[in-house]
Amino acid sequence: MSLIRMSSPHVYKANSTANVMRLVMLAMLPGILAMTLFFGWGTLIQIAWAALLALGFEAAMLKLRKRPLGFYLGDYSAIVTAMLIAVALPPLAPWWLTGVGVFVAIVIAKHLYGGLGQNPFNPAMVAYALLLISFPVEMTRWNLPFVLTGEGWSIAPFFDTLGVIFGGAEPVFFDQFTGATPLDEIRHRGGLTTEEAWRQSEVLAQGIGAWHAVSAAWLMGGIFLLYRKVITWHAPVAMLVTLGLISSMFFGFDPDNYADPLFHLTTGATMLAAFFIITDPVSSATSNRGRLVFGACIGLLVFIIRTWGNYPDGFAFAVLLMNLAAPFIDLYTQPRSYGHSRANKGRGGNS
Amino acid sequence: MGKVFAFHGGIHPPENKKQSTRQPIGRVPLPRMLYVPLQQHIGMAASPLVEVGEKVLKGQLIAEPVGRISAALHAPTSGTIRSIGPHPVPHASGLDSDCICIETDGEERWAEHQGLGDYTQLERSQVIEHIRQCGIAGMGGAGFPTDVKLHLGDDHIVNTLIINAAECEPYITADDMLMRERAEEILGGIRVLNYLLKPSHIMIGIEDNKAHAIHTLEKVLKGCELNLDIRVVPTKYPSGGERQLIKLLTDIEVPSGKIPADIGIVCQNVGTMSAVYRAVHKGEPLISRVVTVTGDAVAQPQNFDTLIGTPFADLLDAAHVYENKLYRLVMGGPMMGVTVEHDQIPVIKTTNCIIAASQDEMPPAQQEQPCIRCGMCEQVCPAELLPQQLYWFAKGKEFDKAKHHNLFDCIECGACAYVCPSSIPLVQYYRFAKSEIRTEEAEQRKADHARQRFEARQARLEREKEEKEARRKARAEEAAKAQKARKTPEAEATAQAPDLASLKTAAAVARTKLKKAQKALDAARESGEGDISELEAAVATAQANADKAQQALEQADTAAAKPAAAEVDTKQLKTAAAVARTKLKKAQKALDAARESGEVDLATLEADVNTAQAAADKAQQALEQAQAGAAPAGDADVKQLKTAAAVARTKLKKARDALKNAESKGLDGLDKLRATVEALETKADAADKAYQNAEKAAGGSAPGEPKAAPVDMKALKQQVSIMRTKLKKAEAALEGLEGEERTQAEQALQELRQRHEEADKAFKAAEQAQIDAAAAKGVDLKQLKIDAAMARAAVTKLERSLSKTEEADARASLESELVAAKRKADALNETLKQHEPA
Incomplete structure (x- = not known):
């Protein structure tokens, strides 16, 4: 009788990295749909293009690193990264911008550090930060929501968008379909109070609903991930609560100079980051307590960068900074194990 | 029903318990062979x-416990012991x-057995000993001997006894059916x-998926006098883990590295309770248990x-x-069970x-994928560890860090591996790290x-x-002290001894002074000045x-020279003798050459030869005299x-x-040669005599010494034989001469x-002395026996040679020898006889 010899446990939950990634992609669908609805076809085109590039770069790197292609391509991690880059970029970003972003994320931020599970920085955020610093014009040319571009649901036609992304476009096109984001308006409002800025800006006055809707869509996806236990609540909640509390505090003291908490929570990348970026397990803190600290610090940094920094939104920088701090956070946020009166702290050991 | 608390983590794997609870507990047909392992626990x-x-x-005791943590074994049924030796056992x-x-x-013939009756009348230790003798061991997990x-x-x-009826592992229903x-x-x-x-307080912890068992227990416990609670806990793996169940029922955590008893809690499995009951009330040792047989590969899953x-x-x-x-045969549950390779x-x-x-x-x-630190393992870990961190540390062999992350609090429940989306066999990594650390520590x-x-x-x-x-220092000091004490008189002695060198110097100084004085006197006389008388x-x-x-100086010199004089003299004399001999040889050669050629003045040459001869003789004589004088000094001289x-x-x-040669050839100068021969003969005799004298002196000088005697004997014997040959x-x-x-x-x-006779006599005398000495000392019977045997052999030898010899002279000498030999043999025999009875 030849029976196999295995170590316990003998049963496993039907789970896999690919499954986790599929759930993340599924959870992104509402946000993607909302973006497409309010900002046009660009988002879908960017996603398709970025995913294609990501698979190509991933395959090339796996080949170079002599890893089994099918095994690693099947985990969908590259596609998730590509999707995150695609939804973070302006929907009308030129093809090469996306290409550079995906290249930086997959080749440099991921594979040069050892591939899946080894990257200290969130690949999508590395790409985003690099593009933001290198190509500020292209990166800040965000689409106007459809309510501002004409009557009814008037978004740029699909083939026009395709042409703009892959061929270039007349400035007229950009004039019609792009403009400042709400965060830009608030950041660069000059000497105006927030209320004055709010009244004067079209985007703020009429278009803000688009951002609210998109944020709500991301939140929906996030709740789905929480429900499916793909992510834990610690980092998102800590981040959102911190950002909300700090902005409330400043808004409460000085509403003329500071934006209200709802604005902070619903514009820019807040909701996307909360559930899809800072929850990236590889580059974030490990323990639940660690994630609380990690999320809270990101919320704090984002508020600082948005309020006093040079960039209208600071998620990429905040996340990268906290990625740097994650191993350190891990050292001091070990859980208290069963049977121990207090948690261990610090390095432990000599190595 | 009391309050139930919660423990961190845990998983909900498919239960798969229903399959095996449809049938009541059945019986297995009696197997032909039973294999009872001697060790079933730590x-x-x-x-x-x-x-x-x-x-x-x-039920007969077939193996007794050794030491405290050990369980007795009993024959599960009647039969014959076929072997005691290695057999596959269920072990990881x-x-x-x-x-x-x-x-x-x-x-199925039972050995005599009976319960304890009213155990409450017995000492607790007696009851516990009875349980030990019945081989009761924990039937839930590690098989720890219950008596301990x-x-x-x-x-x-x-203060709290917890009965573990949780049975949290999927598939297993043995305890469930037992309770029913x-x-x-x-x-x-x-x-x-x-x-x-x-x-x-006694608590029975049972998962809420065993409604039937809970119901039965409640029925039985109705009206029970004990302070006993049934605590139904939510179904969650691993609620049946001892520490997890304690947390669930009491909200107390067993401190790391301690046992539940340290916080006043003892846990026992329900199966063990049944075994204890049978042992105490019926006297039945633990020879059977309920086993769930289940899985998709059996048609009728059953207990x-x-x-x-x-x-x-x-x-x-x-x-x-x-x-x-x-495909896979697992003993235990799917989470912590071990596979067995054959049936x-x-x-x-x-x-x-x-x-x-x-x-x-x-x-x-599945094939192991990279860890993405998703943290799902952390969410399910009942020990509240960071499994993925432990995994990285185990993989990187950073064991110190792993220890710092409480690796040894891991209970290897497998929950982390169960949920891992990357299919990492985490438990194996922890086992590896643990064993490495244990090895390292050992x-x-x-x-x-x-x-x-x-x-x-x-x-x-x-x-x-x-x-x-x-010690060495102490000795050295003592020695130094002794040395000092000894040195003082010695130094005085050396100081008193005549110092030749200083005497010489003194003499030289005195002479120089004298010369100076003389010179001064001469100068004074010449010049006529100064006080001449004073100078004089x-x-x-x-x-x-x-x-x-x-x-x-002279006195000292002679005193010093005296001991050396003799030696120096002998040496000088020797050299002189050698020179004289060389001269003689040369002269003789010249003479011989002259004779052959027939030229030159033979007479002169002969005179030269004679002179040389005389000189050589003189030198030789002087040498011999000197040697004779020095002879008593020692063996060296005797040798010389x-x-x-x-x-x-x-x-x-x-x-x-040469003489014979000359005679046969009829050459002239025969006379001279003869004269030479004679002279040489005398010389040889003289030498022999000197030698014998010396030897005698040497022999006589140490008559009592046992060493000297054998040497003497040998030399004497040799002497005698040489004489005989001569x-x-x-x-x-003589025969050839006329x-x-x-x-x-x-x-x-x-x-x-x-x-020859003299030598012989000397030899015999020495021999006699030796024998006497031996007899006097009463030594060595063996040696005596050998000597006697030798003497007898010598006698027979002599007799034989006597019978062969015809010549009168030879016969006479042989006869005399024979007589001597016989005498010696007799003497030896007599001494031997004297000593033998003793």
């Missing part, structure tokens, strides 16, 4: 009490272990434990009351196994379940021990060295001084004399040969004979 293996071929009865290592193999006889846990009441205050069917027994066991441990030692194959047959579907492995006291799984049911593990301990021993040894050696050094007096004094010094004698003899021989030769030579020569030769022969 601690010591039991020691067998039976021998191969012995008949045993059901897959290694064989010693088992007692019993061939069953089907009679029952003794916990001795040194711990046990034998709740009374379980309660009986709990009562025994209540008596032994006297807890203030069986199974004899310990039953091979899995019999159980699988009873449940109608599909051989072709069977002859026996059921042991802890075998609660056998899962015959098909490949679909328990497929081989080695560290060993190294520490070795280092301590080494240091102790170094210290000891150092101490010994120091002690030695101290000074010269006289100087003269006297110089004379005195000279005298002293011997050599001289031998040289003389050789010369004599040569001369004789005598014979001379006699032979007239005057003959008479001369005869004379020489006579002399030789005389000398």
Whole structure:
């Protein structure tokens, strides 16, 4: 009788990295749909293009690193990264911008550090930060929501968008379909109070609903991930609560100079980051307590960068900074194990 | 029903318990062979009490516990011991272990056994000993001998007894079925434990998926006098883990590295309660247990009351196994059970379940993917560890960090591996890290021990060295003191001894002074100035001084020279003799050459030769005299004399040969040659005599010394034999001679004979002295015997040669020797006889 010899446990939950990634992609669908609805076809085109590039770069790197292609391509991690880059970029970003972003994320931020599970920085955020610093014009040319571009649901036609992304476009096109984001308006409002800025800006006055809707869509996806236990609540909640509390505090003291908490929570990348970026397990803190600290610090940094920094939104920088701090956070946020009166702290050991 | 708390983590794997609870507990047909492993738990293996071929009865003790943590073994049924030796056992290592193999006889004849009756009338220790003798061991997990846990009441205050009925592992329903069917027994066991441990509170922890069992228990417990609660806990793996159940029921955590008894809690499994009941009330040892046989590869999953030692194959047959579907055979649950490789492995006291799984049911593990730190493992870890961190540390062999992250609090429940989306066999990583750390620590301990021993040894050696050094110093000091004490008179002695060098210097100084004084006097006389008389007096004094010094020097000189003089003399004389001989040789050669050529003045040459001869003789004589004088000094001289004698003899021989040659050839100058021969003969005699004298002196100088005697004897013997040879030769030579020569030769022969006799006499005398000495001392019977035998042999030898010899002279000498030999032999025999009786 030849029976196999295995170590316990003998049963496993039907789970896999690919499954986790599929759930993340599924959870992104509402946000993607909302973006497409309010900002046009660009988002879908960017996603398709970025995913294609990501698979190509991933395959090339796996080949170079002599890893089994099918095994690693099947985990969908590259596609998730590509999707995150695609939804973070302006929907009308030129093809090469996306290409550079995906290249930086997959080749440099991921594979040069050892591939899946080894990257200290969130690949999508590395790409985003690099593009933001290198190509500020292209990166800040965000689409106007459809309510501002004409009557009814008037978004740029699909083939026009395709042409703009892959061929270039007349400035007229950009004039019609792009403009400042709400965060830009608030950041660069000059000497105006927030209320004055709010009244004067079209985007703020009429278009803000688009951002609210998109944020709500991301939140929906996030709740789905929480429900499916793909992510834990610690980092998102800590981040959102911190950002909300700090902005409330400043808004409460000085509403003329500071934006209200709802604005902070619903514009820019807040909701996307909360559930899809800072929850990236590889580059974030490990323990639940660690994630609380990690999320809270990101919320704090984002508020600082948005309020006093040079960039209208600071998620990429905040996340990268906290990625740097994650191993350190891990050292001091070990859980208290069963049977121990207090948690261990610090390095432990000599190595 | 009391409050139930929660523990961190946990998982909800598919339960798969329904399949095996449809049928009541069944029975397995009696197996033909039973294999009872001697060791079924940690601690010591039991020691067998039976021998191969012995008949045993059901319940008979077949192996007794060794040490505290050890359990007794009993024959599960009646039969014959077939072997005691290695057999595959259910253990994660897959290694064989010693088992007692019993061939069953089907009679199921019980050994005599009876319960304790009213155990409350007995001492607690007596009841516990009875439980120990019945081989009761924990039937839930590790098979820890129950009596050890029952003794916990001795040194711990046990206020809570927890009966573990959680049975949290999927598939297993053995405890569930036991509670459904034998709740009374379980309660009986709990009562025994209540008596032994006297807890203030008893709780039965049971998962809410066992409604039937809960209902039965509640029925049985109705009106129970014990302070006993049934606590239903939510179904969540691993709520049946001892520490997790304690947390669930009491909200207390067992401190890391401690046992529940340290916080006043004792846990027992329901199966064990039933076994305790049977042991105490019926006297039945633990020889059977309920085993769940389930899995997709059996047609009728069911629980069986199974004899310990039953091979899995019999159980699988009873449940109608599909051989072709069977892919993995697990003993225990799917989360912590171990796979077994073949079905002859026996059921042991802890075998609660056998899962015959098909490949679909328990497929081989997926290929390991990279860890993405998703943290799902952390969410389910019941020990609240960071499994993914431990994984990274184990993988990177950063064991210090792993320890710091409480690796050793891991209970290896497998929850982390169960949820891991990357299919990482996390538990194996932890097992690896744990064993590596244990090995490392063991080695560290060993190294520490070795280092301590080494240091102790170094210290000891150092101490010994120091002690030695101290002793040496003390000795040296003592020696120095003694030396000092001795040195003082010695130094005085040396100081008193005449110092030749200083005397010489003194004499020289005195002479120089005298010369100066003389010079001064002469100068004064010449110039006519100064006080001449005074100077004259000074010269006289100087003269006297110089004379005195000279005298002293001469005296000292002669005193010093005296011992050396003799040696120096002999040497000088020797050289002189050698020179004289060389001269003589040269002269003789010249003479011979002259004779051959017939030229030159023969007469002058002969005169030269004669002169040389005379000089050589003189030198030789002087040498001999000197040597004779020095002879008593020692052996060296005797040796020299011997050599001289031998040289003389050789010369004599040569001369004789030359003489013979000359005679046969009829050459002239025969006279001279003869004269030479004679002269040489005299010389040889003289040398011999000198040698003998010396030898005698040497022999006489140490008459009592045993060493000297044998040397003497040997030399004497040699002497005698040499004499004999010479005598014979001379006699032979005599035959060829005529007239005057003959008479001369005869004379020489006579002399030789005389000398021979003398030598012989000396030899015999020495021999006699030796024998007497031996007799006087009464030594060495052996030596005496040998000597006697030798003497007898010599006698026979002599007699034989006498019978062969016809010549009168030879006969005469032989006869005389024979007589001497006989005398000696007789003497030896007599001494021997004198000593032998003693």
